[in-house]
Amino acid sequence: MKRRKVSRIMSLFLALTMTSLLAAGCGQKSSPNGSADAPANAGNTDTGTSTSTSTSTTPTYKDTLTIAHWEEPTTLDPQAQGKMSCGAVTVQIYDTLITLDENKSPVPALAEKWEQIDDTTFRFYLREGVKFHNGDTLTAEDVRYTIARACTNPGSSSTYKSFDGENTKVIDDLTVEIKLKSPDASIFDTLNGQRGGIVCKRAVEELGEDAYGHAPVGTGPYKLAEWQTGTELRLVANENYWGETPKTPNIVFKIITESANRVIEMETGNADICLNVLASEVARLEEAEGLRVEMGTGYQYTTVTFNMQDPVLSDIRVRQALVFAIDREAIVNAVYKGTATVADSIMPTTLLGAKTYDPNLYDVEKAKALLAEAGYADGLTINFVVQPLEEMQRITEAIQNMWKQIGVETNVSTAEVAAYLAQGNTLQVGIRNGSASDPASTLIIYDSAFGDRLNSNNAELDKMLADAKGIYDVNERSAAYHEICDYLWEAKWSLPIAFKKTIYALSDKVEGFEFDAMNYLEMEKISVAE
């Protein structure tokens, strides 16, 4: 009797615990009803100001801007690394010689003006009186030193391949002459990139290359105050900055590697801006009160690559069949949910010279016919290697099912990036993510020297790529890339799947935000209302 009573109490207790946990877990869903107007305001930059002015006449601003950062930078030495997670921080610390405006034309930064002397020589005239964070004055020697180390440091030498570091020379204290080994129209894009940050020669030499990466000295609007490894990076405004004084005196980059945790930081108001938001988190962020999502077309793409040295895939009919069997629209809708578009060119259409085509390639019957014509009427088995990223795995699963319709079996194996790259020549089909702001760097995967997954070994395209890179006239260069796009769109060495948007989440109180396709925000212009 007593026992039964106890067990009844126990089950009641257990049931209560479970219900309360469930209720607490699901409770969040009920709140968006109360804030139905929040998503309607999303994207409107002015909402923050209008709401804050209604409560007080002179809005006060926070002295610290908190950023939820997705990955800890490995180093803050701009020439040692090209990862976006490093660049998001280094662009606050360093300045480049020039920057690019919205039309991709160079505008003055550390260099006030410049001239092109011949096809391979550029002369830059530096701004006077620019101070490094350690008090040193910027000289032409610092610029020469930066270019020279960019050419030799393994972290940036492939980007600076056409730069001639040895013959780049100082003309006088404020004039530097940059030499190229061969004409390179992407010079301004390279100089504007994160690897183009001008370092202080004395600081690098005194600290040594490796230590410098953790104690960077630049001329930028912010300087590194403290780096708690694995936790956060604290930056303070550079009081001697040559440009406009930064709006917010401190920036904290919180390192939060789990994407769900970054969203939670935003929802709880512990961060003001979240970088590199994943497509899967957008709906939840848009629903949240007091937040907005900003996205725009960037340079990121996802493409399926075929190994051109593989005996089966070197037959264009097989590649065409594989391409025509993929319903890209269905994939993009399912995986990216409105944060990407179906690829209608070989490279993102934001790039110079990206020619667009009819994206509608899906035709199962045609695919079957082509496969039969190539001698694989009975089917075929393909090895597909994918990195353990959710997005890529979902795309791969979809492709696997679509290829089944035309009788192609796909063996999918998952490999971490390093293992993936190590497979080199043996893999047949791969999938890659990429992002670069100049067509020359985006198309580098099609170059024979690149090897890797495509193994193109095609002298004709190599020449087309090299030629296009050396054309300084924008229109001519664009035409050259149109030709390359035509070539690649026909040859089907790859199938671009999607062009992805860059996504940010912001608190409604953030003002002065300007979208950047690479997550390299101009933090000095941003302020956050209290």
Place this chain on the structure above:
Amino acid sequence: MLRFIGKRVLMMIPVLLGVSLIIFTMMYFTPGDAADMLLGDSATIEQKEQLRNDLKLNEPYLVQYINYMKGVLRGNLGTSYSTKRPVTEELLDRFPTTVKLAGAGVLLSLCFGVTMGIISATKQYSIFDNLATSFSLLGVSIPNFWLALMLIIIFAVNWKILPPSGLSTPLHWILPIISLGMNSTATIMRMTRSSMLEVVRQDYIRTARAKGQKELFVILRHALPNALIPIITVAGLQFGRLMGGAVMAETVFSIAGIGKLMVDAIKLQNYPIVQGGVLLIAFSTSIVNLIIDILYAFVDPRIRSQYIKPKKTQTAGKGAVTNA
């Protein structure tokens, strides 16, 4: 006693050698290497080869292992591939956080686990005992990471009373410690309960009660010390487990400890950090076990007497054993 400690310290050497060999071999045979990872796919084959030479990745397996162990003996665990900082520096930056987390977890589970265990045992089959037993069943069965996520959703997202990640203020510690300590609280509670139940049934406890001593005094003075040995053993094991379990809490709560450092390093195939981290965790677990063994002697005169035996106090020692 010193001889015993010396012997235990010597026994740690083969353990650590074994651990280092296993982890080194596993990392060595993982496909892909740091050169691919560090330079990414925009680097040429020559650049990668150059870096492989610089990092001495091209040397044979045994040569690499022996070189590594030589370094370890000199206190040099190598250099992190990604940040280029010495591994010892990277590890020591983060070690205190992990130790504090694991320590706080064990402390929490000792406080709650032992208290609840004692009450459960003395009031066997009462409502409290049943509640506590079912709590401990829940505690043992709930996966840590799930509990951590639930705690974040409830306390940080919905109620907004505790911060979801990081460790910057005391408030930040609450959720990670609870999610880390829940499991061991339950384990320690169960162990305390069963160990106490055994002891309270013994004759000498009845004698103590018969002498008219207060129940609280009987339990705390007579029963608990005799029930402590298994509890201490479990608590020691839990500390080692929590050092490893911190990987989970550190990842979910974005805490910069050894666990998160290692998870990130594994993703980057940053061997020196992974090897150093595993060695450090193995080393600290061995040290904790050693401390536990020494603690036995302080808690239990029977064990203490065995150490003292060689020092000509045999009779006293033997006496203690027979008396008990």
